[in-house]
Amino acid sequence: MNLTEQVLHVLDNALSLQGRTAGFTRDTPLLGALPELDSMAVLALLTGLENHFGITFSDDDLRGTVFATVGSLSALVEQGLARQDP
Template identity: 35%
Template sequence: MNIENTLKNILSAMIHVDINDFYFDMPLLGEYPELDSMGIMLLLIEIESLINLDTNEITLSAETFATFGSLLQNLEAVSRFAQLSA
């Protein structure tokens, strides 16, 4: 499973940005009306479903969702932790 590509696909469907246009410092929170509080909840549901991560382990802060890179780094850290705990 490639977390980066899956995250790009999830976000692409939500905010209508081509997957090739994502970059590490791409702002998310506050840039797209789709990523309001309800949008973040839907994003977390998709992450849990498609990436198979426990969203209870994701740091839920504005900094986590500030950019594509910050979100990706958080998800990768949660994934590494889950693998070590298994």
């Protein structure tokens, strides 16, 4: 599974989308397009991503644009992983 597929897996689980992410691409809109993605779901999603990838997001990482698309959410994870590399 590549990084975007892993992000989609976490997204599907966190929002209980029951496999709906199977048709999502990096350009698929999230915030405002998925009614399931409310403030509580954002917290569940962030926790799921942190646990799955073993990373931690700072408050500075979390702008509204991060949740615009699957690609922008994947980029957030990529940045978190890059910070961990020695």
